[in-house]
Amino acid sequence: MPRSSLFWRIKWLLILFVLLLIDIGPFPLTALICLYIVLFRPRWFKQFVSRLYPQE
Template structure:
């Protein structure tokens, strides 16, 4: 795997861990974010998934 791919995956792993910590609070942050992605299907999410799985 190229160096940038490893950095990209570590960056998103860190973001997911942060969401997990925030989800412990009374407001379910990750559930709201997931609902937003499912309902509105934002373009940035599609690009994120493409970049994550292609390794670019």
């Protein structure tokens, strides 16, 4: 696995962990973010997936 791929995996794992902690509160933030990604397919998400799984 390329080193940059490992960096992005760790970075997004930490982001998801923070969202998990926020989600425990009264406002379900993680579900809204996932719904946004599924409905609108933002460019930043495509770039994230490309960095996470680079084609060789």
